[in-house]
Amino acid sequence: MRFMILVKATKDSEAGVMPSEELIAAMGAFNEALVKAGVMQAGEGLHPSSKGARVQFSGKNRTVVDGPFAETKELVAGYWIWECASLQEAIDWVKRCPNPMLTDSDIEIRQVYTAEDFGEAFTPELREQEDRLRAEIEAQQAKKG
Structure with missing residues (x-):
């Protein structure tokens, strides 16, 4: 199972305070x-949200909102992608992590969807497209590496 581990932002990380x-x-x-x-x-x-932007979707309209964003506790300051056998294994790893912030902090764990999770809506043609795109990404990364 793949998991995205989200390190939540703090006032310090949003202020650009670098770790020791x-x-x-x-x-x-x-x-x-x-x-x-x-x-x-x-x-x-x-980087802090002050260096970022959000694109809001409403029907066919797209609105760009420049950072910073007000709700610090809802922002992400960093991430990992992990391959673990279970949610419990991911939790066990997070519990071993040094506190990534200067103050109290939160790390969120979210499982990444797989093709199988989408059932019949993920047709053979769509699976083929995803496989092709993943191979193309790997080839691009190999060229950069």
């Missing part, structure tokens, strides 16, 4: 353990 050398080293050691266990597939920190 000690926290960077602790997170590096945690990430190394994830990689050695075959769990981590991706992970990055995100």
Whole structure:
């Protein structure tokens, strides 16, 4: 099962306060353990929402709203993509994580949908398209690597 692990933002992360050398080293050691266990597939920190934008959809209309965004507790400051056998395994890994923030913080765990989750609506043609796109992404990443 794939999971997206969402590190929730804090006032400090939204203010652009960077982590200490000690926290960077602790997170590096945690990430190394994830990689050695075959769990981590991706992970990055995100700039504050003041450097971002949202696109709001209403019918055919699209409205761009520039950051920052008011509800800090609803924002994401970073993420991982993990492959785990279960939600419990993902929880166990998160519990081992150093606190990623300078203050109290939250990490949310969400399972990623698979093709099978969509049932009959995910036709063979759509499956073929997804497989082709995933292969193309992998080829692009290989060229950059």
